[in-house]
Amino acid sequence: MSTITMLATACALAGAVLLVPGSVSAQTYRWTDDRGNTFYGQGLDSVPARYRREAVPLIFPSTPPAEAAVTSEAIPKGELVRIPFKPGQRIMVDARVNGSGSVRLVLDTGADVTTINPKALSSLGVSFRDALRGGIRGVTGTADVLAVTIETLEIGAAKVGPLRIVSHDSGSFAGDGLLGRDFLDHFQVSIDNAAGLVTLSSKSK
Numbered sequence: 001m002s003t004i005t006m007l008a009t010a011c012a013l014a015g016a017v018l019l020v021p022g023s024v025s026a027q028t029y030r031w032t033d034d035r036g037n038t039f040y041g042q043g044l045d046s047v048p049a050r051y052r053r054e055a056v057p058l059i060f061p062s063t064p065p066a067e068a069a070v071t072s073e074a075i076p077k078g079e080l081v082r083i084p085f086k087p088g089q090r091i092m093v094d095a096r097v098n099g100s101g102s103v104r105l106v107l108d109t110g111a112d113v114t115t116i117n118p119k120a121l122s123s124l125g126v127s128f129r130d131a132l133r134g135g136i137r138g139v140t141g142t143a144d145v146l147a148v149t150i151e152t153l154e155i156g157a158a159k160v161g162p163l164r165i166v167s168h169d170s171g172s173f174a175g176d177g178l179l180g181r182d183f184l185d186h187f188q189v190s191i192d193n194a195a196g197l198v199t200l201s202s203k204s205k
Contacts, residue, residue, distance in 0.1 A: 031055040075187070081156035081200040083107065087193050090174055096154040097124050104175035107198065109189075111180035114153065118146070118167040120176040126150060131167065153183055158200045160186050 031051040047055045085091040091107040101124045131146040145168040152161030187200040
């Protein structure tokens with residue numbers, strides 16, 4: 001039976017792509033090795049050279065494929081979620097998990113999937129009972145991870161859930177992990193680098 005290895009984000013192994021004006025997100029690719037194992041990697045450079053010709057670009061699924069779909073609570077009109085940061089440094093956000101405690105995450109538009117340290121998740125009572133085992137592969141190697149579904153993830157009035165995230169500790173994250181596009185894409189994200197301020201607002205319909 002093939003082993004399915006899943007990408008949370010190559011940032012866990014290859015270094016974070018931080019949110020700065022003009023940053024570009026890397027494409028996710030899928031490939032299968034000679035043993036029939038399926039891998040996902042962010043950026044074509046993460047795919048071994050011998051498999052690049054057969055690598056298939058895709059969007060990594062951030063939501064559970066079951067009946068639950070990701071929903072977002074609209075931020076009230078005229079209201080903004082403001083995230084201050086120091087220009088030139090990582091953008092850190094405090095996010096509430098399942099309406100209880102919070103984690104501190106690096107805001108990263110280069111990450112397809114939100115990644116949180118397993119110790120932080122355990123301390124908040126997140127269950128790993130139905131977690132999916134897999135791995136992430138970056139240009140510097142691979143690592144085992146667990147994909148878990150949380151009920152909600154909140155930053156102020158911005159709320160998304162249920163959301164499948166990756167539980168992993170690379171040892172290189174600031175804080176408890178990365179906040180990825182699986183959350184951010186539900187909102188309008190604006191960056192004022194001069195003022196050191198990120199704002200989240202409802203997307204125009």
